[in-house]
Amino acid sequence: MQRHRLYATMLTATDIACVRGDRRLFSGLGFTLEAGAWIYLTGENGSGKTSLLRILVGLSPAEAGEIRWDGVAIGRLGDEYRRVVTYLGHHNALKEELTARENLSSGAALAGVNLDIARADAILAEVGLAGREELSVRFLSQGQKRRVALARLLWSESPLWILDEPFVALDAAAVLWLAGTLANHLAAGGMAILTSHQEVLIAGSIMQTLRLAA
Amino acid sequence: MGAFGVLSAVVRRDLLVALRRKSEVLTSLFFFVIVASLFPLGIGSEMDLLRKIAPGVLWVAALLAAMLSLNRLFANDYADGTLEQMALSPVPLGLLVTGKILAHWLVAGLPLVLIAPMLGLQYDLSSRALMVLVISLLLGTPLLSLIGAIGAALTLGVRGGGVLLSLLTLPLYIPALIFGAGAVEADISGLGAAGHLSLLAALLTLAVFFAPWATTAALKIALE
Numbered sequence: 001m002q003r004h005r006l007y008a009t010m011l012t013a014t015d016i017a018c019v020r021g022d023r024r025l026f027s028g029l030g031f032t033l034e035a036g037a038w039i040y041l042t043g044e045n046g047s048g049k050t051s052l053l054r055i056l057v058g059l060s061p062a063e064a065g066e067i068r069w070d071g072v073a074i075g076r077l078g079d080e081y082r083r084v085v086t087y088l089g090h091h092n093a094l095k096e097e098l099t100a101r102e103n104l105s106s107g108a109a110l111a112g113v114n115l116d117i118a119r120a121d122a123i124l125a126e127v128g129l130a131g132r133e134e135l136s137v138r139f140l141s142q143g144q145k146r147r148v149a150l151a152r153l154l155w156s157e158s159p160l161w162i163l164d165e166p167f168v169a170l171d172a173a174a175v176l177w178l179a180g181t182l183a184n185h186l187a188a189g190g191m192a193i194l195t196s197h198q199e200v201l202i203a204g205s206i207m208q209t210l211r212l213a214a
Numbered sequence: 215m216g217a218f219g220v221l222s223a224v225v226r227r228d229l230l231v232a233l234r235r236k237s238e239v240l241t242s243l244f245f246f247v248i249v250a251s252l253f254p255l256g257i258g259s260e261m262d263l264l265r266k267i268a269p270g271v272l273w274v275a276a277l278l279a280a281m282l283s284l285n286r287l288f289a290n291d292y293a294d295g296t297l298e299q300m301a302l303s304p305v306p307l308g309l310l311v312t313g314k315i316l317a318h319w320l321v322a323g324l325p326l327v328l329i330a331p332m333l334g335l336q337y338d339l340s341s342r343a344l345m346v347l348v349i350s351l352l353l354g355t356p357l358l359s360l361i362g363a364i365g366a367a368l369t370l371g372v373r374g375g376g377v378l379l380s381l382l383t384l385p386l387y388i389p390a391l392i393f394g395a396g397a398v399e400a401d402i403s404g405l406g407a408a409g410h411l412s413l414l415a416a417l418l419t420l421a422v423f424f425a426p427w428a429t430t431a432a433l434k435i436a437l438e
Contacts, residue, residue, distance in 0.1 A: 082304045087299075095231050110220070
């Protein structure tokens with residue numbers, strides 16, 4: 001499956017600083033992320049992990065510093081950068097009133113991707129929700145909701161995945177599935193940045209650890 | 215997926231959510247029906263007086279009813295993270311926002327337009343005046359949704375946002391109210407409603423172009 005072009009794509013962050021309220025969370029932060037590699041972002045509660053991820057996806061502006069995708073500042077890339085990034089935050093972005101299938105396909109539609117029913121059901125089956133396609137998300141458990149949210153990784157064609165605590169609420173099988181999905185993504189030339197409070201093992205991948213001091 | 219496909223997907227999704235949360239949809243419609251019905255009951259059967267106050271009362275009732283559902287326009291999407299995903303979508307946020315406003319009008323505005331002639335009967339309006347009322351609401355309620363969306367976006371995530379939202383949007387609703395109610399009044403007094411309706415249509419055209427843009431800018435600030 002050739003999902004990503006294998007030429008050198010690169011995310012560089014230089015001298016990033018973040019201020020929340022009157023507190024400086026971090027400053028002078030920098031890294032380079034290349035195709036096939038991932039960053040394991042750690043730090044105590046309140047050290048600014050989520051803030052950093054939101055800066056990296058372009059939701060919040062950084063106090064100082066610059067983020068470049070292939071050498072171009074992400075602010076200048078605009079829609080083009082949003083096309084290469086898939087972000088999953090703390091919130092699952094699911095509508096309780098809609099079914100798992102409806103959530104998956106309407107979530108894809110918001111990103112301009114058309115998922116037909118067969119494709120949506122195949123993706124739901126892969127995340128372990130076969131037979132629950134037509135169940136209102138309200139009736140799913142916390143872990144199952146997270147699985148529906150993570151299902152967006154399976155239709156996403158973006159090379160850069162930025163995931164905030166993707167393993168939260170997942171059971172052992174789902175953790176293994178997600179690690180496998182990440183491994184495939186990286187092997188295909190993708191990149192990932194993720195936070196987690198538990199040890200993450202992704203087979204055969206290049207990992208960088210970035211630790212935020214509180 | 216083309217722009218139209220995305221737009222219709224957003225509308226479909228919001229309508230589906232609204233359909234499964236019927237109580238919220240019916241609230242503004244019931245509010246409109248009850249307020250508009252209370253006036254004739256309170257005033258009694260003085261037909262001349264009722265005819266005279268009808269345009270103003272019906273328009274104010276419709277305006278308040280449309281405002282009732284405004285704070286939910288973006289609040290749910292904001293709380294569950296959908297708005298974040300919208301802002302990060304390669305599809306321009308303005309297009310998604312336009313879809314949401316359109317869905318809001320279909321749910322909170324269009325039912326008011328459809329039920330208005332029934333309520334107008336209680337005020338002894340002629341069939342011509344009823345038709346002008348429907349046309350003025352048909353032009354006016356989308357305008358209310360568009361202007362309201364700016365307010366809803368500006369007050370997103372603000373504590374006590376509901377009160378602030380009404381303080382912010384009600385003054386902006388005044389032109390719609392004046393020209394909307396004025397159209398019906400002008401028709402009743404035999405002056406012809408065309409002038410008022412044209413102005414209302416002009417305001418709507420202006421809002422269609424500028425409101426989604428302003429709403430998008432306000433949403434981006436709210437998400438930071």
